[in-house]
Amino acid sequence: MRALIVTAVAAEADSVAAGLTPPHQDPVTPEPRTLPGGYRISRRDLPGLAADVLVGGVGPAAAAAATATALALADYSLVISAGIGGGFAPAAPPGSLVVADALVAADLGAEGPDGFLSVDALGFGRSVHLPPAELAARAAEATGGLLAPVLTVSTVTGTAARAAELAARHPLAGAEAMEGFGVAEAAAAHGLPVLEIRAVSNAVGPRDRDAWRIGDALAALAGGFRVLGPVLVHWGGQHEQQRQHHG
Numbered sequence: 001m002r003a004l005i006v007t008a009v010a011a012e013a014d015s016v017a018a019g020l021t022p023p024h025q026d027p028v029t030p031e032p033r034t035l036p037g038g039y040r041i042s043r044r045d046l047p048g049l050a051a052d053v054l055v056g057g058v059g060p061a062a063a064a065a066a067t068a069t070a071l072a073l074a075d076y077s078l079v080i081s082a083g084i085g086g087g088f089a090p091a092a093p094p095g096s097l098v099v100a101d102a103l104v105a106a107d108l109g110a111e112g113p114d115g116f117l118s119v120d121a122l123g124f125g126r127s128v129h130l131p132p133a134e135l136a137a138r139a140a141e142a143t144g145g146l147l148a149p150v151l152t153v154s155t156v157t158g159t160a161a162r163a164a165e166l167a168a169r170h171p172l173a174g175a176e177a178m179e180g181f182g183v184a185e186a187a188a189a190h191g192l193p194v195l196e197i198r199a200v201s202n203a204v205g206p207r208d209r210d211a212w213r214i215g216d217a218l219a220a221l222a223g224g225f226r227v228l229g230p231v232l233v234h235w236g237g238q239h240e241q242q243r244q245h246h247g
């Protein structure tokens, strides 16, 4: 099974790669490569799993462009959006993990007198991508993460009012981040399934950048990927059998 894992920044990619590195191996080898467009990509091989960890940039557009570039250059079975994110209190405190059961474009649409209209409500496309349900459930179980919708926003929430508005529109949301939906759009264009995993660095709410617990979140991200390997291998095996069965 070959998986593409897309992060926004190098620190997130390093955590993912460290989590996927067997204990006896040097976590910085092999050296990362550079794809056209200047994207950094590094490879991790586990028995039954080849994982390419890509640094795609911040925001849904950068993430979609980077993901589409990598998907055009190699064959993958699964695409994963991974990184840190804001957690909705009290369900997702800093240091915890959230596995998406839906990847939601939360600010893609139009404002009207009666509130926000998503692109699907406007008839222009879709605002939700769903991961394979069993894979997301198993990933949440293995990592101890919360299985919940993850919102993709272009602007980090910075006020209590905006947090309350998002929570009212998406009462089950576990986290917000800036890339998942972009990664999912590129994966869907290639007919590939998508998964999103976020390690919570901060609460969704009034901006307090000094309070972001980035170190804890990056450690949680590495820990999540340490236990995710076997889940991905198992799912990849089932997926391959189904593909062969259906010709």
Ligand SMILES: O=C(O)c1cccc(C(=O)CC[C@H]2O[C@@H](n3cnc4c(=O)[nH]cnc43)[C@H](O)[C@@H]2O)c1
Residues within 6 Å of the ligand: 008, 009, 011, 012, 057, 058, 059, 083, 084, 085, 086, 087, 153, 155, 156, 157, 176, 177, 178, 179, 201, 202, 203, 204, 214
């Ligand atoms: O400064 C650092 O050391 C550092 C290390 C890793 C990541 C960062 C980032 O700033 C990544 C930006 C990234 O974070 C996601 N994120 C985190 N919290 C939120 C949030 O509350 N709302 C939306 N996005 C959030 C986002 O996906 C960005 O890509 C810095």
